Amino acid sequence: xxxxxxxxxxxxxxxxxxxxxxxxxxxxxxxxxxxxxxxxxxxxxxxxxxxxxxxxxxxxxxxxxxxxxxxxxxxxxxxxxxxxxxxxxxxxxxxxxxxxxxxxxxxxxxxxxxxxxxxxxxxxxxxxxxxxxxxxxxxxxxxxxxxxxxxxxxxxxxxxxxxxxxxxxxxxxxxxxxxxxxxxxxxxxxxxxxxxxxxxxxxxxxxxxxxxxxxxxxxxxxxxxxxxxxxxxxxxxxxxxxxxxxxxxxxxxxxxxxxxxxxxxxxxxxxxxxxxxxxxxxxxxxxxxxxxxxxxxxxxxxxxxxxxxxxxxxxxxxxxxxxxxxxxxxxxxxxxxxxxxxxxxxxxxxxxxxxxxxxxxxxxxxxxxxxxxxxxxxxxxxxxxxxxxxxxxxxxxxxxxxxxxxxxxxxxxxxxxxxxxxxxxxxx
Numbered sequence: 119x120x121x122x123x124x125x126x127x128x129x130x131x132x133x134x135x136x137x138x139x140x141x142x143x144x145x146x147x148x149x150x151x152x153x154x155x156x157x158x159x160x161x162x163x164x165x166x167x168x169x170x171x172x173x174x175x176x177x178x179x180x181x182x183x184x185x186x187x188x189x190x191x192x193x194x195x196x197x198x199x200x201x202x203x204x205x206x207x208x209x210x211x212x213x214x215x216x217x218x219x220x221x222x223x224x225x226x227x228x229x230x231x232x233x234x235x236x237x238x239x240x241x242x243x244x245x246x247x248x249x250x251x252x253x254x255x256x257x258x259x260x261x262x263x264x265x266x267x268x269x270x271x272x273x274x275x276x277x278x279x280x281x282x283x284x285x286x287x288x289x290x291x292x293x294x295x296x297x298x299x300x301x302x303x304x305x306x307x308x309x310x311x312x313x314x315x316x317x318x319x320x321x322x323x324x325x326x327x328x329x330x331x332x333x334x335x336x337x338x339x340x341x342x343x344x345x346x347x348x349x350x351x352x353x354x355x356x357x358x359x360x361x362x363x364x365x366x367x368x369x370x371x372x373x374x375x376x377x378x379x380x381x382x383x384x385x386x387x388x389x390x391x392x393x394x395x396x397x398x399x400x401x402x403x404x405x406x407x408x409x410x411x412x413x414x415x416x417x418x419x420x421x422x423x424x425x426x427x428x429x430x431x432x433x434x435x436x437x438x439x440x441x442x443x444x445x446x447x448x449x450x451x452x453x454x455x456x457x458x459x460x461x462x463x464x465x466x467x468x469x470x471x472x473x474x475x476x477x478x479x480x481x482x483x484x485x486x487x488x489x490x491x492x493x494x495x496x497x498x499x500x501x502x503x504x505x506x507x508x509x510x511x512x513x514x515x516x517x518x519x520x521x522x523x524x525x526x527x528x529x530x531x532x533x534x535x536x537x538x539x540x541x542x543x544x545x546x
Contacts, residue, residue: 135311136193139304143185143250146243146297147178154239161232166220170236173213177240181247188250192305193312203251209246211268218272241269241290246297250305258298268290278285283396317441336387344380348373396420398427399435400453406439407451418455423462427531430507431455432462434529435517437465437504460533467526494537504529 129137155171155178162170197212208263221233245265249258253489270287351373356368397420407414418426435453442448448468456463490544505515520526 119172125452130315132308132312132315135308136189139308140186140189142304143189143247143301144182145186146246147182150178150181150239150243158232160238170217170232172217174240177206177213177244179211180209181243184317185250188247189305189308192250192309199251203248206244206248210265211241214269214272217520218492232356237272238286238293239271240291241265242293242297242360245294246301249298249303253316257517258302259295260361262291264293267295306360332390333387340383340426343431344376344401348376348380370509386516396423396455397434397436399432399439400455403435403439403451406443412448414441414453414477415451417454418453420455424534426511427462427533430511430513431462431529433507434464434504434527435466437501438527442468457533462531462533464529465526466528467520467524469523469525 126134126137151171151174155174158167158170161167177233181200184202186197186201187202190196191198217233217240219235242265245262248261252258252261266287268446269290270283273286288486351369353364353374355369358369365421400416400420404414404416417534420431424432435522437453451466451468454463454465454467503513506517507513508529508531511531513529515527516527519526
């Protein structure tokens with residue numbers, strides 16, 4: 119059973135920012151209802167106040183829909199909501215006209231104040247929301263200016279002085295422009311977060327591509343020369359064999375020797391590619407995390423450990439670091455290596471449990487199976503690979519949240535008897 123708030127923890131950082139931005143726009147509509155509609159009940163009778171509140175609520179609902187569709191358009195998921203923006207403009211005009219009619223024909227006093235607030239308020243909110251669906255500074259200014267001019271023109275039936283109409287139009291222009299700038303800044307921030315996330319993914323892909331190129335260069339260096347020698351000696355052996363020369367046998371023996379040597383060199387290349395030295399991985403994790411703006415603290419000594427133990431724990435450090443960078447929102451990461459009672463214990467702890475953390479109850483219980491849904495590829499396949507590597511050296515792996523907002527991954531590997539004594543001497 120998923121814990122409360124699990125839907126939020128499963129979101130990536132850009133998705134969280136998008137959700138926050140979307141609901142901020144919806145909150146503007148809620149503010150409109152309470153500031154313009156609900157407050158009318160304290161200024162006029164229940165009948166007129168209900169009419170004004172319903173008008174404002176309808177306008178706010180259209181604003182929420184336009185803001186949501188405009189946000190999707192900004193992210194390239196929907197076409198530009200042109201029709202909805204025209205609908206919002208029409209609704210804003212209708213609500214404003216009705217508010218003017220109520221203020222002109224309704225009872226004097228507080229009714230005019232309530233209707234006037236609705237009149238100016240819906241135009242300000244409408245102008246701010248419509249600018250979400252337009253591109254370009256000039257169009258944004260044109261939209262806000264059109265609402266301001268309309269606000270000034272609609273005041274003439276009320277018999278307002280020209281100066282008062284100009285002031286009201288200026289207030290609508292300033293307030294609507296402020297809402298528009300605030301909304302557009304929110305969209306700019308959201309796009310910047312997505313761009314940074316794409317850059318992080320690009321950096322990860324480039325790192326993988328660079329490693330593939332390195333591996334390809336190593337194989338080419340090893341196999342290219344040997345294969346060329348094998349081809350030449352095989353051709354020489356064919357020519358000697360056709361002439362009945364006994365040296366053909368020697369050449370084929372040499373070809374066999376070079377082929378066996380090539381096999382050994384390829385195995386060495388692959389072994390070096392698969393193995394991960396713990397000291398190298400610790401230094402690399404510190405550098406990569408620091409470059410990503412994460413405070414990394416690495417403590418412990420990895421020297422003196424057997425090669426197979428270093429390789430297994432090195433992969434744990436590599437996988438945990440990748441998980442924090444790709445799926446986490448951590449600010450601090452602590453990596454600790456210690457030797458105790460003939461076992462090497464590696465601990466990786468970070469404060470990004472919401473993202474690197476668990477998916478399901480197994481993580482909360484500290485069970486190895488499925489503890490971290492974000493590690494490696496989806497569904498915890500990264501941890502499955504780590505468990506396979508650790509099982510080869512009789513090691514274990516535990517992962518899960520520890521406390522509020524914290525996540526810990528612990529790998530333990532037993533040391534062979536001679537290595538355990540040497541490691542204890544180094545630790546002491």
